[in-house]
Amino acid sequence: MPTPERIKKVRKVLSLRQPDLRVVVDGISIAHNASAVVRTCDAAGVLYVHFITPKPDILSVNTAISTRAEKWVDLKFHADSAACLLPLKKKGLKIAVAHLGLDSVDYTRLDYTQPLVLVFGSESEGVTEQTLALADYRIRIPMLGMVQSLNLSVSVGIVLYEAMKQRLAKGFYQRRRLPPAEFRRLRGLWLKTK
Numbered sequence: 156m157p158t159p160e161r162i163k164k165v166r167k168v169l170s171l172r173q174p175d176l177r178v179v180v181d182g183i184s185i186a187h188n189a190s191a192v193v194r195t196c197d198a199a200g201v202l203y204v205h206f207i208t209p210k211p212d213i214l215s216v217n218t219a220i221s222t223r224a225e226k227w228v229d230l231k232f233h234a235d236s237a238a239c240l241l242p243l244k245k246k247g248l249k250i251a252v253a254h255l256g257l258d259s260v261d262y263t264r265l266d267y268t269q270p271l272v273l274v275f276g277s278e279s280e281g282v283t284e285q286t287l288a289l290a291d292y293r294i295r296i297p298m299l300g301m302v303q304s305l306n307l308s309v310s311v312g313i314v315l316y317e318a319m320k321q322r323l324a325k326g327f328y329q330r331r332r333l334p335p336a337e338f339r340r341l342r343g344l345w346l347k348t349k
Contacts, residue, residue, distance in 0.1 A: 172202040175270035179205040191308035197224035199315040236285040252290040259295040267318035
């Protein structure tokens with residue numbers, strides 16, 4: 156039986172979740188990186204994290220890295236970019252892809268208060284061409300050093316905290332944003348989780 160404190164915490168955290176801000180990771184094969192991304196998403200109020208991979212079994216969550224954040228984030232796996240991103244576009248979400256191309260804009264110039272999917276690729280390869288073709292926006296994190304990429308979870312954290320900053324300024328965390336039925340469903344699941 157959950158304690159009153161646990162019930163209160165679950166209600167509070169679920170009330171802060173942002174159902175229209177999702178993270179997609181395209182083509183990573185290192186479970187350590189996947190686990191760190193899940194932890195970062197939980198910290199920033201992201202509820203849905205999608206992985207594009209033909210082999211989801213290789214991305215088993217490492218609880219030492221995730222600190223069990225996978226219990227509080229809904230993980231979804233897709234075989235390819237179209238299977239993941241096209242249904243999200245049909246729901247009205249825009250797709251913003253982190254990409255080092257010359258046509259990418261500074262990540263701080265994007266409006267993160269719109270319904271949005273943030274897509275990140277592997278550290279070595281970036282996103283696939285199929286994913287890039289589905290992008291509504293291409294964003295980049297400015298770099299001043301010799302290395303042109305950051306650790307995946309660091310990149311996710313930088314961009315998500317910009318999104319959180321913009322959403323805080325617009326009051327997105329001051330009212331529950333989950334639909335009532337989804338809130339009740341998740342509250343029931345979370346209160347059963349140990």
